[in-house]
Amino acid sequence: MPRDLYIPPDALAVILEAFEGPLDLLLYLIRRHNLDVLDIPMAEVTRQYMAYVEMMRASRLELAAEYLLMAALLIEIKSRMLLPRRGDPEAAEAPDPRAELVRRLLEYERMKQASWQLAGLPQIDRDFGRARAWVEETARQRLPQLEPADLVRAWMELASRASVTRHHRVTREELSVRSHMARILRRLKAHRLVEFGELLDGLFDVRVLVVSFLALLELVRERLVEISQQAPFAPIYVGLASQGHPDGA
Amino acid sequence: MALELGIADAKIILETALLASPAPLGLHDLKRLFNDELGADAIRRLLDELREDWSGRGAELVCVASGWRLQTKAAYQVYLDRLNPEKPPRYSRAVQETLAIIAYRQPVTRGDIERVRGVAVSTQVLKTLEARGWIEVVGQREVPGRPALYATTRTFLDDLGLRSLDELPSLDRVEGLFADQQGGSETSSPA
């Protein structure tokens, strides 16, 4: 019997530390001594395992149960191997009682090796790190996005909320007038007084001319601009409506 | 004390440390990197060289309060933002509706906007749109109080990818909101 199989009681802590459980211990014993599972002196092993179990019961009950289970398994295998085989062919088909244990031991050994291999792989933050540059967070204040369709949607919202339900067509043409109204106002804001012809200067498209003229009329109607002419055939001036408007009161 | 490393190796180590460190590295850290076998002057020279090496690339070596770090240049932020899956923020309904009213009915006063929306328009809403450069005051309406008239700007068209206001989606089928409001502004100062 190999010396290792006899573990002195005070080495229990070492055993618990060194082996992950009865399967691990058994694997060690088999590998270490090149044992055939059949050659394991079952009575001795079992006695030893039972001794550990007794000692473990106080502190590591769960683990004790697992060692106990392993001892039972080994005994069962041994006893089944000792049973005389009957001559009938069905018995020959019966699985080797060791097969399941062998499968488990092999699988566990394979997984143990896999765990060493995994641990050996280069690992981030241990064997290498990310290569990064700092990104200034304040540099990335994001502006809200808006699509023309959002404006239509907003408009629809307004329309559905509005108590006024009179039908009114907002057409492109009208929109054009509106946009030229803003353009003219902007121009007048910069120059106060602009000669009428100058206001329409550079507008070659007749339609644009017409729309601009309509915009001007609309501005007059809304009292946003004033048109003045000192004398017949004198230049016509367009300006922002005078500040102290008499109608204001 | 002789440094086993060549100066080229030292520069690579320095660069690697700057790339690996999540925080800026001070001179003290950098000395430790070389087990204090490289003086402050030598390290500064290497940092100068590195700064030179990185010029013309998307990140630069900068010195901040706690030390040196490589940081991406602001000019590349526009590309980095494309990677960021977070949704860009959206304007509130108040802002969107106010903008719609200004866009389609310009020039309008705050009062006009309030009449359409049926609620007061906070100064913050107009300020938001002005700060974005999308609306501006183009004049005053000559009525008591001389309220400012708002219109959309060139920037607004550019940002929405429009060449002119004519390209705004038409509202042909939308019920008009302004039929009486238009009249309202006309008749606000009857003769």
Place this chain on the structure above:
Amino acid sequence: MALELGIADAKIILETALLASPAPLGLHDLKRLFNDELGADAIRRLLDELREDWSGRGAELVCVASGWRLQTKAAYQVYLDRLNPEKPPRYSRAVQETLAIIAYRQPVTRGDIERVRGVAVSTQVLKTLEARGWIEVVGQREVPGRPALYATTRTFLDDLGLRSLDELPSLDRVEGLFADQQGGSETSSPA
């Protein structure tokens, strides 16, 4: 579609994005970086060039499960450790073996892991691996109690520098345990 950017600019943008990103960048991300105006082949060529550009330096461009990443070379870790002596925790054998079983046999239940190891698997062991982002519950096995099925995550592959599970180290054939049963596990029912 004509790309306004020169190829040199594109490479700088690519490099900057890789330097800026906290996580590996996939091809999909990289295409978005160029507003999908650069094809996959062009991007791969640029990545190859970048990999070449970085060779001989302290960091390298690698491809892992979630995409491309710039990472420091293992050879420089000895210097980086001087700056940050704290190492990630070493895992216990229980944790390492549990991880191996999940990695090679996924998806597995806690019961499966316990059967392989021959001992109970503590909740702490699984929690440790989950906290690291290396394993996750991917479902339940449809048996009484519906135990959770564990699998490894993409982060696990990324952190070990792998592109897929296929790149896990192959399992060596274990010698037979019994003289009369060489490779016994494969032939569980010998003639």
